[in-house]
Amino acid sequence: TTTSPLLSVKDLKVAYGGIHAVKGINLEIKQGELVALIGANGAGKTTTLKTLVGMVKPAAGSISFDGQDTSRLAAHDFVSRGLVLVPEGRGIFPRLTVEENLQMGAYYRNDKADIAHDMARVYDLFPRLKERMKQLAGTLSGGEQQMVAIGRALMSRPKLLLLDEPSMGLAPIIVQKIFEIIRMVAAEGVTMLLIEQNAKLALETANRGYVMESGVITVADDAKALLANPAIQSAYLGE
Ligand code: ATP
Numbered sequence: 001t002t003t004s005p006l007l008s009v010k011d012l013k014v015a016y017g018g019i020h021a022v023k024g025i026n027l028e029i030k031q032g033e034l035v036a037l038i039g040a041n042g043a044g045k046t047t048t049l050k051t052l053v054g055m056v057k058p059a060a061g062s063i064s065f066d067g068q069d070t071s072r073l074a075a076h077d078f079v080s081r082g083l084v085l086v087p088e089g090r091g092i093f094p095r096l097t098v099e100e101n102l103q104m105g106a107y108y109r110n111d112k113a114d115i116a117h118d119m120a121r122v123y124d125l126f127p128r129l130k131e132r133m134k135q136l137a138g139t140l141s142g143g144e145q146q147m148v149a150i151g152r153a154l155m156s157r158p159k160l161l162l163l164d165e166p167s168m169g170l171a172p173i174i175v176q177k178i179f180e181i182i183r184m185v186a187a188e189g190v191t192m193l194l195i196e197q198n199a200k201l202a203l204e205t206a207n208r209g210y211v212m213e214s215g216v217i218t219v220a221d222d223a224k225a226l227l228a229n230p231a232i233q234s235a236y237l238g239e
Contacts, residue, residue, distance in 0.1 A: 004067070006031045006160055006191055007052070007083075012061035014044070014051050021047040023215035024061065029160065029193055034186045036194050036202035036223065038236055039212035045195045046088060048212070049162045052193075053078045053085045066159060080108045082159030088168060088195075090149040094138025098129050101137050101148050105155030115155070122151040125184060143174035150181065154190070161185070163194045167201070179205055199236040203227050211236070 005028040014022035022044045029035050037045050050056040052063060054075040063071040065083055078084065093101050102122055106115045123130035126147045132140065137148050146166055153161055166182065167175040179201055186192060186205075196202035203209050203223040211219040211232065219232065226232050233239040 003030065005029055006066060007193075008062075008064045009052070010062045010064075012048070012051065012063065013059045014047050014056055015059045016047075021215055022051065025212070025215075025217045027210055027217065027220070029191060032189060032191055033208060034182070034192045034194065034206045036196060036199075036206035036209040037212060038196065038199040038202055038209060041197075042214075043212040044215040045212055046164055049085055049164050049193070049195060052162060053083055055085075079156050082157065083162070084153045084156050084158040084160070085162040086149045086153045086164065086166065088164040090145050092137045092145055092148050092152070094136065096137060097134050098137055098140070098148055099133040101152050102129075102155050105152035109156070118155055118157065122154055125154075125181060126151055141174075142170050143177060146170065146174075146178055147181065150178075150185070154185065158190060161190055161192045163192060163196075165195055165197060167196060167198055175201070199232075200227070200238070203237075 007029040009025060009027045011024050011026065012022055013024050025048065037048065039045055047056060051058055054073050054077065058071055062069065066081065093104065102119060106118065109115055128144060129147055129151060132144065137145060140148065166178050170178065175198065182205060194202055194206060203226050206223045209221065209223050209226045210217050219226065
């Protein structure tokens, strides 16, 4: 088909002073896809996500999201356009309650009935958060805080959700739970780009994957093909 991609990144370069963190990458995400971006520490994955949401400015290249050039927009312009980052370390508001954190995700919306509907949907996805809606978010466990971060992002009705290391610092059983939730969110039709240190889990969850090394995308393929690729297995899958 000829449907244009939801996100299209061309020849993107990003530098911090003299450090070239991203050296000319291309990537595309279509509506409904769950795409994994894997690679070693320092490969440039986080920088890529930050650039997509205007937190870091590109040195060169183009970014098109939902048919518009977004490469020069300010960071605060992205949430209302439906491009939302759940950052590494989650970025929740520890002194607000769970419910207040979720409401913050909808701060720019004024469709009250729809907000209430989305809140109910988030509580369906995360029954645990419903039980704790009046609790201060800073007192929750790491896994629960990750749920708040994802739930808050969903409250903005994202067209594309960017997840940076959702499993960071969580016990394996909680990581499984978070990935179960990511699959449920994907099944609801939310398009996602996922950075994940656990490459095996990421590729088992995603439709497609990109492998990033030292600022360059070295391989792009279907997730199944990456899982079966001997070079990927030995470098990233511990096989
Ligand atoms: P990780 O998953 O460990 O965060 P990553 O693949 O996301 O790794 P980045 O965090 O994007 O990698 O870092 C890419 C490169 O840019 C690294 O060499 C890093 O040291 C450098 N870098 C990242 N942030 C900054 C910054 N604010 N100032 C200077 N250099 C930076």
